[in-house]
Amino acid sequence: MKALLPSDPAPAVRLADALDVTPGDDELLVQVEAISVNRGETFRLEDAGPGWRPGKDIAGRVVGAAATGRGPREGARVVAHLDDGGWAERAVVPLDRVAELPDAVDTTTAAALPLAGLTALRLLRATGPVAGRRVLLTGASGGVGHYFVELAAAHGPDLTVVVGTPSRAERLRELGATRAVGSVEEAGRPFDIGLDSVGGDSTQAVLGALTTHGRLVWFGQASRKPPVLDFFDWSGGAMATISKFHYLDDVTPVADDLATLVRLTASGRLHPEIGLHDGWDNANAAIAALLDRRVRGNVVLEVA
Ligand SMILES: NC(=O)c1ccc[n+]([C@@H]2O[C@H](COP(=O)([O-])OP(=O)(O)OC[C@H]3O[C@@H](n4cnc5c(N)ncnc54)[C@H](OP(=O)(O)O)[C@@H]3O)[C@@H](O)[C@H]2O)c1
Known part of the structure; x- marks a missing residue:
């Protein structure tokens, strides 16, 4: 079968022949029709060991x-979230994934759901009640951000989103964001809850924008810079609670949240x-667009 395999220079991929896969007793064999590409997966491609194949989201x-x-x-048509190996013509899918x-959900749309959607759903759950709370979200124009805004908005927060350019804010407003700004500094303060996916200086800025007893949830570093926190910076969040979030929480089965x-x-x-929709033979252009911040929302590629 054909599969996207790690190539040089990372995080490039190449469409090549790969060994076919055989499911175990409690696994399905799925003919993959569409996949999504997520920022975190491109980071993983930089660290590809021998024999490892990429791909978490398939439909x-x-x-x-x-x-x-x-x-x-x-x-049956299905959507699945795997640990790896999904960017291929066929994939083995455990029943708990x-x-x-x-009929109401087409395969292309479904492929956009798993990693970004699971992260947003579980991030909202981990954040706790947001009704009437002042919430700040960085990196909001990406895959996770769009899902988080729509899911959270149903609970009635006062939700401020940070986006790179004004045009990236329009859809987020339609989905329920109260306000869009170009930087954490522009957002002002105070916020009850700050959710940071950019890392580096952004995390400190979000902490400084919190109320005294506010809550900072760090969940990513799109900037590729780890956050360095200065606890002697008393600009805000003096008694803040700081949490690190990972979407695989070992609590709720992935299959349940996918459903x-x-x-x-x-x-x-x-x-x-879906901000970028193409064929999987254009995967490298899609990865480049994602890393260059030229995609709003998710990347979905059709498997020819
Ligand atoms: N903790 C977890 O379990 C978990 C799970 C999934 C994803 N993540 C992480 O969460 C973050 C968001 O994921 P995603 O899939 O939504 O990513 P994405 O689609 O690539 O969106 C990230 C957005 O961050 C913004 N950004 C701000 N500063 C940036 C910078 N210096 N470099 C690059 N982008 C910057 C960009 O929007 P603008 O250009 O509009 O600013 C970009 O669109 C990623 O860092 C990802 O690795 C974490």
């Missing part, structure tokens, strides 16, 4: 049901924002 059709008889049947798709994202999309309450 497609079951061509081999689980031998145990559990899970989706052959022919998959959700079946109804939630599918249900919300099918019922028109969640709108995946």
Whole structure:
């Protein structure tokens, strides 16, 4: 089968022949029709060991049901979130990582859901109640940001988003952001909750924009710079709580949260924002666009 394999210079990929895969008893074999590319996956491509194949988010059709008889049947359309190996014509999918798709959710749209959607859903859960709270979100125009804004907005926060350019804010406002600014400094203060995905100086700035007992949740470093916090900076958040977030929380099964994202999309309450849609033979151009901050929302590639 064909698969996207790590290539030089990282994080490049090449479409090449790869060994076909064989599912275990409680796994499906899925014919992959669409994949998504996420920023974090491009970081992982820089550290690719021998034999490792990339790809976390896939959508497609079951061509081999689980031998145990559990899970989706052959022919069912599904979306799945894998640890790796998904950027291929066929993928092995554990039953605890998959959700079946109804007619209302097409395969391309579904491919945009897993990593970014799971992160946003679980980030909102980890953040706790946001109703009426002043919330600040950095890196908001990306895949996670669009989902987070729409999911959070339903709870009624006063939500300020930080975006690179004004045009990247329009859709976020439609999805429920109260205000869009170009930097954390421009956002002013105080905020009850600050969610930072940029890292570097951004994390300190978000901490400084909090109320005395505010909450900082760090969940990414798109800047590639780790945050360095100066606790002698008393500009804000003097008694703040600081949390680190990772989307794989070992609490709720991935399959359950994937099913939630599918249900919300099918019922028109969640709108995946696909900013770049192309064929997987153009994967390198898509990766470059993502890293250059030229994509709003998610990248989805069709598997020819
Ligand atoms: N903790 C977890 O479990 C978890 C899970 C998934 C993702 N993440 C992380 O969360 C972050 C967001 O993920 P995503 O998939 O939404 O990424 P994304 O689609 O690439 O969006 C990230 C956005 O950050 C903004 N940004 C601000 N400063 C930047 C800089 N110096 N360099 C690059 N981008 C910058 C860009 O928007 P503007 O140009 O508009 O500013 C960019 O679109 C990433 O860092 C990712 O690795 C963490």
